[in-house]
Amino acid sequence: MLETLLLINRGGKGFLRGNLPAEAQYAPIYGIVADDLNGDGIKDLVLAGNQSWARIKLGRFRANHGLVLMGDKKLNYSTLTQAASGLNVRADTRDLLMLGNSRTLVFANNDAPVMAYRLR
Structure with missing residues (x-):
């Protein structure tokens, strides 16, 4: 089964795996930003994707409207609601980036x- 997950490169010691919540599995992910969004010193994730042109048998994969995942020290991630994040990207996103120190996605x-969203 395909899955979106977190892999942290530990240099010569291999990778550390972190599982992402179910909401990260609802649509293909094409863009990821890792940044400390809430100032707690822990990297949070913003995921973007979707795929409208999937085969007829499978239907469209359009459940990701910009997903914000808040991280903790144990590599656990909780989903921030769409209302709380303010993101509403209903397109097929193919890349996602943070513009320098401007806090703009x-x-x-x-x-x-x-589309651009400035973080508060």
């Missing part, structure tokens, strides 16, 4: 305009 979308 930029979503590069397929067949749709680029």
Whole structure:
């Protein structure tokens, strides 16, 4: 079964695996930003994706409207609600980046305009 998960490279000691919540599995992920969003010193994740052009048998994979996952010291992640995050990206995102120190997320979308969200 395919799964979106977190792998942390520990150099010559291999990788450390972190599992992501069910919400991270609902649609393909094409863009990830890792940053400390709430100032607690722990990296949080913003995920973006979707795929509208899937085969007819499978249907569309469009359940990711910009997903924010808040991390803890044990590599556990909890989902921030869409209302709390303020993200509403309904396009097929193909890349996601944070613009330097501006705290602005930029979503590069397929067949749709680029979208930007400034974090509070």
